[in-house]
Each structure stands twice: as C-alpha cells, then as structure tokens.
Amino acid sequence: EAIEKGGYEHFMLKEIFEQPKSIADCMRGRLNASTGHLVLGGIREYANKLEGAERIIMIACGTSWHAALVAEYIFEELCRIPVEVEYASEFRYRNPVINEGDVVVAISQSGETADTLAAMELAKSKGAIIFGVCNVVGSSIARVSHEGAYTHAGPEIGVASTKAFTAQLTVLTMIALRVAHRKGSITERKYHELLVELEQIPSKVEESLKLNDKVVEISDIFKEARNFLYLGRGYNFPVALEGALKLKEISYIHAEGYPAAEMKHGPIALIDEEMPVVFIATRDSSYDKIVSNIQEVKARKGRVIAIVTKGDVLIPKMADFVIEVPAAHEALMPMVAVIPLQLLSYHIAVMRGCNVDQPRNLAKSVTVE
Numbered sequence: 001e002a003i004e005k006g007g008y009e010h011f012m013l014k015e016i017f018e019q020p021k022s023i024a025d026c027m028r029g030r031l032n033a034s035t036g037h038l039v040l041g042g043i044r045e046y047a048n049k050l051e052g053a054e055r056i057i058m059i060a061c062g063t064s065w066h067a068a069l070v071a072e073y074i075f076e077e078l079c080r081i082p083v084e085v086e087y088a089s090e091f092r093y094r095n096p097v098i099n100e101g102d103v104v105v106a107i108s109q110s111g112e113t114a115d116t117l118a119a120m121e122l123a124k125s126k127g128a129i130i131f132g133v134c135n136v137v138g139s140s141i142a143r144v145s146h147e148g149a150y151t152h153a154g155p156e157i158g159v160a161s162t163k164a165f166t167a168q169l170t171v172l173t174m175i176a177l178r179v180a181h182r183k184g185s186i187t188e189r190k191y192h193e194l195l196v197e198l199e200q201i202p203s204k205v206e207e208s209l210k211l212n213d214k215v216v217e218i219s220d221i222f223k224e225a226r227n228f229l230y231l232g233r234g235y236n237f238p239v240a241l242e243g244a245l246k247l248k249e250i251s252y253i254h255a256e257g258y259p260a261a262e263m264k265h266g267p268i269a270l271i272d273e274e275m276p277v278v279f280i281a282t283r284d285s286s287y288d289k290i291v292s293n294i295q296e297v298k299a300r301k302g303r304v305i306a307i308v309t310k311g312d313v314l315i316p317k318m319a320d321f322v323i324e325v326p327a328a329h330e331a332l333m334p335m336v337a338v339i340p341l342q343l344l345s346y347h348i349a350v351m352r353g354c355n356v357d358q359p360r361n362l363a364k365s366v367t368v369e
C-alpha cells in the first residue's frame with residue numbers, strides 16, 4: 001500500500017497532487033489549442049442530438065453533482081442551451097417530464113452509483129438520449145449510456161473525490177466548447193481563447209498546489225472550528241458547495257456552502273467571531289458583489305479566509321487570510337480554485353486525527369439506494 005501511495009501519507013493527498021497530470025491526461029489526444037483540434041472520440045453518432053437539444057438534463061450525486069452545477073453555467077453561457085441539474089435520487093422518484101429526444105448527461109466517477117444508474121434507465125425508457133461522463137472504463141453507467149466521454153483520471157481510491165471532479169470539469173468543458181463551436185453560439189475568437197485557457201489549466205493547478213504550506217498554516221488555526229461557511233457566486237458557487245462537502249466528509253466539521261448573495265436570507269444570522277467564512281472571491285464578473293459580501297461578514301466579526309486571484313489588492317485588506325491562486329478564465333476557475341479547498345479539508349482532517357481515505361459512514365461507490 002505504501003508503494004501505491006507513491007510516498008504520500010494518504011491516497012487523498014496523492015490524488016490531489018496528481019491533478020496537473022490527470023487533467024492533462026483527460027485532454028490528451030482530444031484537444032490541441034494551436035491547431036484548434038477538439039475531438040471526443042466517444043461522442044460521434046449522437047453529437048447532433050447535443051447540438052440540437054432544446055434542453056439538457058444533468059443527473060449525478062455528491063461531488064459529481066457539483067461538477068454538473070458548474071457545467072450548467074458553462075453550457076448555458078457557451079451553448080445557450082437551458083440546463084437542469086438534478087440529484088439522481090430526486091429525479092427518479094418524482095415522475096419527471098422527459099420527452100422523446102431529450103438529452104441527459106449522467107456524471108459519475110465510479111459509474112456504479114445506484115441512483116444515477118436508475119435515473120438514467122428511467123430517462124432512457126422514455127426516449128432520452130444519454131451521454132455518460134465516467135471515470136471507470138466499462139462501468140455500468142458507461143454501458144447504459146448511448147455515448148459518452150471518459151474522464152481518464154486514473155483510479156481514485158480516497159473516498160472523498162478530488163481528481164475525478166477536476167477531470168469531470170475538463171470533459172464537460174470540452175463537450176460544451178465542441179457543441180458551442182459547432183452550433184456557432186460562440187465566436188471563433190472566443191473558442192480559440194478558451195482552448196488556450198483550458199490547455200493552461202494543468203500548469204495553473206500545479207501553481208495552486210504550491211500553496212500547500214500556506215494552507216497548512218491556515219488549517220492549524222481553524223482545526224478546532226465547529227462550523228464553517230463557504231460562499232461563492234457564479235461559477236464559484238458550486239466550488240463553495242464542493243469545499244463545504246469535502247470538509248464535512250473527512251473532518252466531520254459541520255460546513256455549509258451557499259451562494260454568497262443568499263447569505264442575507266439566512267446564514268448571516270450564524271456569523272459571529274467564532275465563524276470561519278471561506279470566500280471563493282476570484283476576479284470575475286461578480287467580483288464587486290462578492291467584495292460587498294466580505295464586508296458584510298467582516299462587519300459582523302466573522303473570520304474571513306478568501307481565495308483570491310493573484311495580485312488582488314482589495315480583498316487582502318479586508319480578509320483575515322488570503323490564498324492567491326493564478327488568474328484563469330472565470331468558466332475554468334473552479335478547477336483552480338477548488339485546489340486550496342481540497343487541501344484545507346485534507347489538512348484539517350489529518351490534524352483532527354481523522355481517517356481521511358476512509359471516512360466513517362461513507363463509501364466510495366454507493367451501489368444501494
């Protein structure tokens with residue numbers, strides 16, 4: 001086992017550090033920004049169904065559901081196709097409206113999650129076209145899909161998903177870019193710009209991993225906290241959800257992820273000097289708004305840990321702690337901004353003596369309802 005962990009103390013840490021490679025592997029042979037090449041070999045015959053879709057339904061559970069939420073923003077922005085993101089377990093039990101030719105994208109690391117599989121089968125029986133985004137080759141979900149794309153992140157052993165998440169985002173972004181390009185819903189210029197940006201993500205993730213020591217320091221300060229709030233807007237809202245999920249999964253600290261603007265409708269009542277609030281506040285179209293949210297938290301004496309874009313001069317004046325990640329296009333920022341959050345949950349859990357690779361009550365693959 002020590003050999004399998006490749007010198008890391010836990011599989012989770014190894015998998016976090018593998019991400020520059022796993023994201024690059026996911027793009028290998030599929031994307032070449034200098035030639036404008038973008039091909040997903042697993043999506044051919046039904047590609048026109050995606051492009052012509054009137055709506056796309058994305059179904060998943062857990063971390064994969066968070067990847068779907070990011071993809072919703074990306075698909076709607078680039079492809080101008082409405083997307084509905086569904087928890088597989090809710091979708092399957094509520095007599096959903098599915099029309100012949102509807103497009104469903106099922107996202108799953110293991111490809112064996114019972115609820116996701118059942119939801120796909122239901123949609124398929126009603127005439128939907130199913131695309132699978134899976135990590136495990138030949139898994140049940142891959143077999144039930146009409147077509148799909150593998151994430152090629154390699155085996156993920158840690159129960160808390162890390163590299164599978166960033167690989168899912170990579171695949172979903174590639175699918176969205178391909179659809180948008182073929183549909184003509186983005187300009188040629190924007191298409192090429194995003195291909196270049198996507199190709200640079202592995203090196204930006206590499207740079208974010210260098211923040212590890214800083215994250216260790218912050219983890220040490222907050223390791224005894226009983227609650228955490230994670231806030232983000234836009235593309236970073238699902239990142240807030242994912243940061244909170246990682247923390248509760250492995251450290252057993254209660255954590256909530258929220259859209260920052262919704263704070264005033266509830267969570268703001270929780271804020272006092274005891275409450276750490278993690279803001280994912282990178283430079284994007286909602287930057288000014290999130291700056292106001294940080295001020296609101298500081299006015300109530302909350303302790304702010306902010307993930308910001310390198311070079312930000314405003315937020316460091318307000319936040320108690322800042323973690324600077326490299327700049328990236330806002331649609332791709334979740335892959336970069338999630339890295340320090342994965343590390344934060346990992347280090348806090350280790351400091352609390354938790355079994356990070358096998359947290360209590362959780363399973364890597366949930367094959368029961």
Ligand code: G6P
Binds near residue numbers: 108109112116160363
């Ligand atoms: C379990 C795992 C999570 C995972 C979820 C969905 O709860 O512990 O890490 O996100 O299942 O799994 P899937 O394999 O379908 O992505």
